[in-house]
Amino acid sequence: MGKLVVLALLGAALALIVAFRQRFSASREVEPVEPRNCQLIEGIENGSEDIDILPSGLAFISSGLKYPGMPNFAPNKPGQIFMMDLNKPNPSIQELSISNGFDKASFNPHGISTFIDEDHNVYLYVVNHPRMESTLEIFKFEEQQRSLVHLKTIEHELLKSVNDIFVVGPEQFYATRDHYFANHFLTLLEMLMDFRWSHVLFYSPKEVKVVAKGFNSANGITISPDKKYIYIADATDKSICVMKIHDNWNLTQLKVIHLDTFVDNLTVDPDTGDVLAGCHPNGWKILFYNPKDPPGSEVLHIQDVLSEKPKINTIYANNGSVLQGSSVAIVYNRKLLIGTVFHKALYCEL
Numbered sequence: 001m002g003k004l005v006v007l008a009l010l011g012a013a014l015a016l017i018v019a020f021r022q023r024f025s026a027s028r029e030v031e032p033v034e035p036r037n038c039q040l041i042e043g044i045e046n047g048s049e050d051i052d053i054l055p056s057g058l059a060f061i062s063s064g065l066k067y068p069g070m071p072n073f074a075p076n077k078p079g080q081i082f083m084m085d086l087n088k089p090n091p092s093i094q095e096l097s098i099s100n101g102f103d104k105a106s107f108n109p110h111g112i113s114t115f116i117d118e119d120h121n122v123y124l125y126v127v128n129h130p131r132m133e134s135t136l137e138i139f140k141f142e143e144q145q146r147s148l149v150h151l152k153t154i155e156h157e158l159l160k161s162v163n164d165i166f167v168v169g170p171e172q173f174y175a176t177r178d179h180y181f182a183n184h185f186l187t188l189l190e191m192l193m194d195f196r197w198s199h200v201l202f203y204s205p206k207e208v209k210v211v212a213k214g215f216n217s218a219n220g221i222t223i224s225p226d227k228k229y230i231y232i233a234d235a236t237d238k239s240i241c242v243m244k245i246h247d248n249w250n251l252t253q254l255k256v257i258h259l260d261t262f263v264d265n266l267t268v269d270p271d272t273g274d275v276l277a278g279c280h281p282n283g284w285k286i287l288f289y290n291p292k293d294p295p296g297s298e299v300l301h302i303q304d305v306l307s308e309k310p311k312i313n314t315i316y317a318n319n320g321s322v323l324q325g326s327s328v329a330i331v332y333n334r335k336l337l338i339g340t341v342f343h344k345a346l347y348c349e350l
């Protein structure tokens with residue numbers, strides 16, 4: 001009897017591992033795809049999880065994310081925000097200095113979003129995880145000084161496990177909560193069991209509310225150029241959810257685009273409205289990092305997002321020999337930047 005119980009338990013554990021490996025595409029490999037003129041960006045070695053670009057061509061890059069279950073090559077180094085001027089030929093990065101009075105030692109930047117007010121002031125909103133909590137930091141960007149002046153920290157009981165944000169007005173933004181449990185093991189179980197307790201919030205000083213529920217792991221978030229639709233990446237569901245924005249900022253689902261990859265951050269080409277998705281082709285390899293068999297990278301370009309049949313092309317794919325764990329891709333004037341959760345970043349001329 002005892003032996004039978006042991007065998008049954010072993011069988012159940014094995015079945016769980018097999019299910020887990022399948023769910024996280026453990027055997028998936030990618031065929032390489034690379035635009036002709038690409039080079040790694042010098043100075044980025046510890047991630048470039050999210051990137052946003054101002055209409056003037058200045059790119060902000062968040063670097064140094066420490067997140068449960070994700071690899072990190074410099075665990076004791078605080079996070080940084082880099083800037084790159086995409087108008088320059090062969091642009092290089094520059095670290096933005098952060099004003100005194102902000103706790104730089106615990107800075108752990110994740111998703112970012114820029115906002116320009118009516119007076120043309122530029123703000124950078126940053127999801128921060130000091131001590132693995134979630135806060136929202138608002139910085140004013142001083143272009144001449146190449147610095148960020150910290151204005152405010154936003155904390156709220158609903159702003160937990162925040163992954164990315166999209167700012168729609170002064171102190172008004174959508175935010176994704178990528179998992180429910182604080183414990184990493186329970187988070188894995190949450191994804192595997194498909195509890196769908198991840199959601200999207202709308203935050204404003206007057207009102208904070210859940211505006212979309214039922215995600216397996218809501219990750220990147222962005223908006224259509226006409227500001228009528230919001231796009232939400234559900235990483236472990238391998239899909240992008242398109243939702244309509246109502247006057248009260250509530251959302252209703254329009255459609256879901258299913259993909260064969262773990263979708264991280266999303267950006268929109270302001271000229272065409274096309275969506276670029278930074279993706280993880282093999283979730284298993286990123287969750288169980290092995291430097292000898294590292295996770296790869298994959299960028300999808302999605303045209304006609306709102307149509308019945310969006311056109312989906314792979315514009316970059318690599319098995320990890322060049323770029324590991326791509327989390328974002330963004331274009332400006334035929335220039336493409338690809339960022340990663342914990343690795344390097346790539347600059348391509350299209």
Ligand SMILES: [Ca+2]
Nearest residue numbers: 050111112164
């Ligand atoms: Ca973002």
Ligand SMILES: [Ca+2]
Nearest residue numbers: 219220264265
């Ligand atoms: Ca993300």
